[in-house]
Amino acid sequence: MTNRLANSSSPYLRQHGENPVDWYEWGAEAFAKAVELDRPIFLSVGYAACHWCHVMAHESFESPEIAAMINEHFIAVKVDREERPDIDAIYMAATQAIGGHGGWPMTVFLTPDARPFMAGTYYPPDDRPGQPGMPRLLTAMHEAWEYQRDTVEEQAASVVTAVERETRYIDRLEVGSPGASVSDIRATLTRQLLERADADGGFSGAPKFPRPSYIRALLPSWDRPEVADVITDTLNVMSRRGLYDHLAGGVARYCVDAEWRVPHYEKMLSDQALLAQCYREAAAVATHREWALVADELTETMLTQFLTPRGFVASFDADTADGEGRHVTWTAEEIADILPENEAAMFCARYQIAPGGEGDDHGRSVPRLAGGETFAVPAELASAVARVREMRDTRPQPTIDDKIILEWNAMAIVAILRSPTPRHVHTALEVLAQLPVSHFDGVTWWRTDARQHFATAADIAWLALAYCVAFEVTGDTSQLGRAEHVITYLLTHFWEGDLPNATIAHRGHGICHSDIRNTDLPIRAKEIFDGATPSSHAMATEALARYAHLAENPHVLAVARHLRFLAEPLLIEHPVTVPDLALAVQTLDQPLVIVTPGSADIAAIADDVWLPQVIRVRGDGPSPWLTDRRAGEAYLCEGSTCLMPAVTGDELRAQVASVRERMVSW
Numbered sequence: 001m002t003n004r005l006a007n008s009s010s011p012y013l014r015q016h017g018e019n020p021v022d023w024y025e026w027g028a029e030a031f032a033k034a035v036e037l038d039r040p041i042f043l044s045v046g047y048a049a050c051h052w053c054h055v056m057a058h059e060s061f062e063s064p065e066i067a068a069m070i071n072e073h074f075i076a077v078k079v080d081r082e083e084r085p086d087i088d089a090i091y092m093a094a095t096q097a098i099g100g101h102g103g104w105p106m107t108v109f110l111t112p113d114a115r116p117f118m119a120g121t122y123y124p125p126d127d128r129p130g131q132p133g134m135p136r137l138l139t140a141m142h143e144a145w146e147y148q149r150d151t152v153e154e155q156a157a158s159v160v161t162a163v164e165r166e167t168r169y170i171d172r173l174e175v176g177s178p179g180a181s182v183s184d185i186r187a188t189l190t191r192q193l194l195e196r197a198d199a200d201g202g203f204s205g206a207p208k209f210p211r212p213s214y215i216r217a218l219l220p221s222w223d224r225p226e227v228a229d230v231i232t233d234t235l236n237v238m239s240r241r242g243l244y245d246h247l248a249g250g251v252a253r254y255c256v257d258a259e260w261r262v263p264h265y266e267k268m269l270s271d272q273a274l275l276a277q278c279y280r281e282a283a284a285v286a287t288h289r290e291w292a293l294v295a296d297e298l299t300e301t302m303l304t305q306f307l308t309p310r311g312f313v314a315s316f317d318a319d320t321a322d323g324e325g326r327h328v329t330w331t332a333e334e335i336a337d338i339l340p341e342n343e344a345a346m347f348c349a350r351y352q353i354a355p356g357g358e359g360d361d362h363g364r365s366v367p368r369l370a371g372g373e374t375f376a377v378p379a380e381l382a383s384a385v386a387r388v389r390e391m392r393d394t395r396p397q398p399t400i401d402d403k404i405i406l407e408w409n410a411m412a413i414v415a416i417l418r419s420p421t422p423r424h425v426h427t428a429l430e431v432l433a434q435l436p437v438s439h440f441d442g443v444t445w446w447r448t449d450a451r452q453h454f455a456t457a458a459d460i461a462w463l464a465l466a467y468c469v470a471f472e473v474t475g476d477t478s479q480l481g482r483a484e485h486v487i488t489y490l491l492t493h494f495w496e497g498d499l500p501n502a503t504i505a506h507r508g509h510g511i512c513h514s515d516i517r518n519t520d521l522p523i524r525a526k527e528i529f530d531g532a533t534p535s536s537h538a539m540a541t542e543a544l545a546r547y548a549h550l551a552e553n554p555h556v557l558a559v560a561r562h563l564r565f566l567a568e569p570l571l572i573e574h575p576v577t578v579p580d581l582a583l584a585v586q587t588l589d590q591p592l593v594i595v596t597p598g599s600a601d602i603a604a605i606a607d608d609v610w611l612p613q614v615i616r617v618r619g620d621g622p623s624p625w626l627t628d629r630r631a632g633e634a635y636l637c638e639g640s641t642c643l644m645p646a647v648t649g650d651e652l653r654a655q656v657a658s659v660r661e662r663m664v665s666w
Helices: 028-037 051-061 064-073 085-099 134-147 149-167 182-196 212-221 225-240 269-286 289-306 332-338 341-351 379-393 406-417 422-439 457-474 477-494 536-551 554-566 568-573 579-589 602-607 649-664
Strands: 023-025 041-046 075-080 106-110 116-120 592-597 614-619 635-638
Touching: 023 028, 028 041, 028 075, 041 085, 051 064, 064 134, 085 106, 085 116, 085 149, 116 134, 116 149, 134 149, 182 212, 182 225, 182 568, 182 579, 212 225, 212 269, 212 579, 225 269, 225 289, 269 289, 269 406, 289 406, 289 422, 332 341, 332 379, 341 379, 406 422, 406 457, 422 457, 457 477, 457 536, 457 614, 477 536, 536 554, 536 579, 536 614, 554 568, 554 579, 568 579, 592 602, 592 649, 602 614, 602 649, 635 649
Parallel strands: 023 075, 041 075, 592 614
Antiparallel strands: 041 106, 106 116, 592 635
């Protein structure tokens, strides 16, 4: 038997298509049925690569007894958080308000008009110490609905108030005249990040998540030894220990321990993209060859494992038919069965494959580089590594969530366009050209190529940025025209209130996360805080600022400045909560434009320069930046003031070094 999810556009929802639970997708049908039957809604939110989502599905949603309880007393609704991040954001705020923490799977009980009154994450199929089982929870929520309706309504009203405050937090900020300089913001952010830095690398205890925006925010201060130490320690442990997949390439979502030994094995496109960009920029700042190799390998991972003719897929699961992570881990005995004794010893020493396992609770080892080992595979071990990789490929493999998410594809394109390898850039441009075919119908941009759900502000902002970066890399003015179209779409569908312009600077209420045409949400949220991915507020600021400087458009620049103005209190007091916005403010307020007319070799020198606010203009198009400029020379401009043209790479490097030293001082 199948249920309504069997034909869903979401691979995650289709995984639940044979559950005995009578699932609905989020929408009018489910809510109308809840009203008709006067039942609360049982909302379950997850995603395809989520290990504990699978665990709860097997334990509870495949159980005929538990499914019968859900079907009798509730209207069950399943949501893919990657397909509907707008829904996820609202009910994650509710879950955190009720329980103090969030995560996935997310379990929320709603009134028929979508107001949450109880929420949590994973629930086991039976009672456990300190945690009720799913049957007890379902019984309690049914009885509360039947016999304590007034209490439920009061709780729902209270939670909705808390959710509105959280998801529209930016509306409550008291803004005055802009007061913080870029240097002030950067100094506060650097101090707050150094305070968070962990001795084991990263910025928290277990679980350890990569936070590439933290590293990128610190890079302009690389010359400070304490900053360089934090950057170096964090980038090295992430690429040398268990987070990194040393046999297949790519990074896991996070590590479950504080020492980065054991990953949570799912791989997300967004992590590959953001970390590839981070390592690429760090390699440029520190002239660190190994970090450049990491960036190259992350790029190859996206192009070989994630890329399909439709675009980049979303993720690889943590689980296989053999169990969680069994495609990644090894025992010394397994290696000995594959390699001759001397090669097996060398392999196990390099990757710390210990007898009895180390750092993994199943007696197996996660490959990690031993101290002194190079990131690149030594020539004498290349054949052995290839044979182990071939054996790994014969194991049951994780499933793939093949959604083509607009935001994450644009994110990957931005990262890959920064590669020095021409074939990488060519492929990224091909994928970028495909996105309007797959995600745009002439009127509407869609979040995925299934064209079931409107694009979010983050989708559109990242796409606009991708077009801007494509123009910077190629000099093709048609890319800037596409960026203009997408920015117009962003301001039409996501801006709240009157739009600022060059004459009236501060009006309107900023960017909403969801399209104005969305009518199925109880709250129109705004996303201001940066998390695993940058907020839509930050990315809109970055895309608008970059486009405005490239096109010399004062009206778009005014909108970007108003976004900065709305978030000013956070930028001044708590920039650690908005690091990607702090980076965008540098592009907005301190643009450093490098102009290289024609196709001169000096343009390649310009490509090696990194500061967050660097903007590149090249080629022979109609850009005002190229007017009266000579091919073969480079022009370094701060705002509208340009230095004398540089005719050699050494001259350009010296100019950039001088400007950089002045920009990062305080």
